[in-house]
Amino acid sequence: MLKQHKLLYKFLIVLALLFIISNSQQEQNFDDIQVVDNSWGLYKPHLLFCVTQRSLNPINFGLIYANQQINGIHQNVKNNLRWKFGNKNDHMFVDYISNNGLDFAEQKIVDSKMNVEIQTVFVKNEEQQWGINLQIKNQGDSQNGVIVYLYLTSSTYESNNNIKQKILIDTFEDNQPIKLEIEHTKKSILSDYIEIVEVNKQDQPSLFELKLLSANLQETWDMQKILYNNIDFNGNLENSLKMQTDPSKEEEQNHCVGVSDQSIRECSKKRKQSLKRSKQNHNIAILKITNPSRNNLNFFIRFQNSTITQRQLNYTQQNDTLSNQSIKQKQKIISSFQDSSYFENIYVFEQLTKLKKDKFKLDLKQKFGYEKEDLIQSTISNLLGGIVFYHGKIVVRNSLMKNNEYKTVFSASPSRKIFPRAFLWDEGFHDSIICVWNEILCKQFIYSWLQIQDVFGYIPREQVRTTEISIMVPDGFRSQDSYEANPPTLLLPILQITQGRKNISFLQKSFRKLEKWFKWFSKTQSGLDFHNKDKINRIMLNEQLPPHYRWQCKGYCKDGNFMGSGLDDYPRQDPLVISKQHLDLQSWMIFFTESLETLSARLNYKAKQTSYKKFKEQLKQQLMNEFLDRKSYLFKDLGAKVFNNTDEQFVTHLGYITTYPLIFNAIKNNTYELQQILDLLYSKEHLWTDYGIRSLSLKDPLQGTGDDYWRGAIWMPLNYLILRSLKLYYFQNEKAKIIYHELRDNLIQNVYKNWKQSGYLYETYNPYTGQGQRGYPFNGWTSLIVLIIKQDFE
Template identity: 25%
Template sequence: MGRYGFANMIGSVSYWTGYCQVGSPCLPYNQAINYGPLTLYSGIPSRPYYPRGFLWDEGFHNLLMRKFRPELSLDIVASWLDMIDSEGWIPREVVLDSEAHRRAPPLLFEDSTVANPPMFIYLIGKLMEDSAIVSAQKDRLIRIFPRLKLLYTWLKDIQKGPKEGSCQWQGRNGTTDLELNPGTTPSGLDDYPRASHPDSQEYHVDMRCWMAMSSTVMLKLAKLANATDWIPTIQSDQILFNNLTALDQLHWSDSAKGYFDYGLHSYEVAIVGKKQPDGSVKYRREVFSKPEYRFVDDVYGYVNIFPFLLKLLPANSAKLQIILTRLNDTQEMWTPFGLRSVSKRSRYYDAYNTDTAAPYWRGPIWINMNYLALEALQHYSTIDGPLKILAKNLYDSLKLNVVTNLSNQYNSTGFIWEHYDDKTGAGAGTRPFTGWSALVLAIMGDAYN
């Protein structure tokens, strides 16, 4: 399975040329223009179903590829950064040639005001943990720095929330009545439930954590590049976004015992079908309790453990202990096959988002997020403190669950899958999916650093 996963990931690396369809606030609704000409050198998640570049997927792909060919990973990062516009935006999905267009949804175009998780910054941070790579690739890292700085600055500006240090994913639809919970595709966690009524006052815990991680990596890169004029700015950002007191004030709920998004939210919503005169059924969302500004604390899952996933909490944190305890609860995220995306106790667990949109990030097990959880558990298991043994035990058990299930599913079906059923462990979604699911190879080798 390991050789298959890595060989197919390397084999997925492709080269495209063409134009990307991009929308803009300057254009009429649902209209786009050609952005380019562009070239892209990148891996893909799945040749038969997703033969195009995905921005945050590619960051995960290269967490594995860097272990074998760090120069290839830097080539791929540079190619993506070559598409950056003057403000710092990069297309989230890149559809350039006829093969990609045949498999892309109709009228797919990118929005120049919408971001994606900064996985390339995370990847550069991992590369810089290896002193041999830094020594060998210092010139390339310095050449990449100006465009990563532009990307980081754009992210900080466009994702700014209503309070100091808060962050907000842009691109949610606050007017739709067709979805149980309006999606947040820019976050990478497409249908993960957020505030039920999107507006400008909401803010999101995962985006805040991405900025905390990014500011730390960018400070390290700025020092490598000797960017003395920008170092004071990024130092200030690093202090702001890594301030745990502020993180707690923005996102921690003492009553619900967790980190949560904040926004205009109703606890009582449902997709209701009404029969039409012609006999058809029309589905729309009904809201049964008035939305109020509050923590979105009827949802618990991947988003809510980001301070743990990105290793932002100290090893002696009481809040980290709460996260690890909830992690180990089979009624929450723990399964014999890996961590499910949303707790079984959550209102949105396994819930369709429309009459036809099956749960995507509302229960299924995703290997990229289990990789981040395992990396974090390994990290905390190596630090002296009250949680060291618990973290080690959870690491060993979770690794066994993930590797055993992927091995069983591969042996029985011949495929690595997009995600896995949290009740049976069965492969689901697209196959073969030797994108981030191939991170099981790194998991098998305990190869995170």
């Protein structure tokens, strides 16, 4: 009998899985905003400068630099390579001056230790051609100056991908622009080209070394390691081709030594032919640039892709011009197209840069207003400078699905320096800003996150999908748990774009994903113990669960820290009292239900609208019945005694959690419950400071203890949500209006003051001094300051 029950159980599991997968396969894709399109951009924010593609097999072009002398002491160049923006680079100031997130970015790097200042300008056109102006100023000893390495690599994100891209030398000759070719297949007559030109080299041309290499396509991302293994103590490329573009030198001193004048031309011709085509399948090119005689280096780099060439070729073929031509003749015609590049020279590029920059500033004023323009420009530029693209699989524990599914991530990120990867609950705040800036880009980010969702509705909260990302993440955060949630902040930007006919298709496709996500929350984040077979059985049998909620954790919730809540070490329990039901999650689910109600109305789903409205009212009633402490008339987490789970009592800690019913407009205006929350917010003995709302009451015994992450610090996302809710209440509530205006002014003045002093936004701000602290630069959700300035809380 027991054996029959087990067989029946397995059969039901399989049946349920087949049903879920079948429904998933029937869902529509977001074809109108396809993400993987080979578009070029700066999608590796942890690197100081790297142009790459939104592609599963991207080409990458980037910068590494070093200095032979630091503080007058000769250095081992191998140990002083600068490539990425990491925690140890406190001597570096890295800042996007302008960046529209699409086709224009201007960046400044100041390295005080290396005595180097670098400026990069990137401009792209609609044909996916691009140009770069790279200026390097050596502020130290010019006789032992900066060494610049430029690299070009072919790569892939998938282990079973056998791509045929090959990097070749097209031109590497004295007094000529350096030209590298990217050949995509052996049979193709079309190639992409990278051309590198030194600007203003009349006084003393630079010295160049070039080396082609081969490496595993999944490892070419680690260019610092590859370069380390291919240079000597002084930074010279081993076994490289050398060129000195100095017209004063005799030609025979360059490459053709010991031959007669008559044979020099033949020698040069053979050398050119040998460099033109290589029999080896190289996928890396490294160019070393030095100039001991000059402090300033200036290079113009342009990329000519085969897309426009293909279009021109097709047009020509339609007119039968090439129909009877040989391959060599076709290549010659194609070459003439490529020579007429959109980025013809540095002067044309500079004009395009000026136009892009002027338009960027004008768009900022139109979309974000004129208050604190300098802060807004820096904030938006560096938020967009944190865009990431990568593709891979993630380790998910407790999942009924296999952990080998590759997914693509296209998203903003919290910080180039400490968190250059995608986080779920951060992204909703990022996109609330980006939707104001560029709605199409915003929808692409939302699309990417919703496509990550598995068949049950689960979305991993932290996207650690490649080795390149994984090595920057502590071990305990690399894997995810299919029962651990994260606040559904994606609803915020989705609600922003509910208006307008053009968004109906996007909303319809999003709605099905959101419903699945909502059901996953309801089934997994209940107040019951979820890590047991009984719970899994109930999910698979689609059994209705009680409508109250508790954040689940990876395994056990260590020290009462519910990381999935996003509030990490915020205290959720008292001595001998365990956390049972969570006020913030109950409030998020009220907001989730209300959002689905709003979307149902927008999409004319009448029955769904009625159903969600009814469920929302049930959750609100439960909020009043179970989370309101009738002694203090404040809302609190519900706990239970360790040795008697039926003996319930309220958790005593007051802070951000206490404000959630206000944040999501879950209580009526001008009620005693609302008044108590407003009093708590405005009390200096509890949450009020001159710099923003602190995360935990000043009177709390755990204030400032332990890691002191969410135990007192001022966090921008919660202050933003509080302001957003106060504005809903303040038209009929004078105290809400007073708090709103004072809080807004405090936040703006403090963030602006810190930014003026350091040039950075910070992860948190000190509640006693207002000083920025923890991670920086932190242009993730701290960038919400621009919406606070704009007073945009839609």
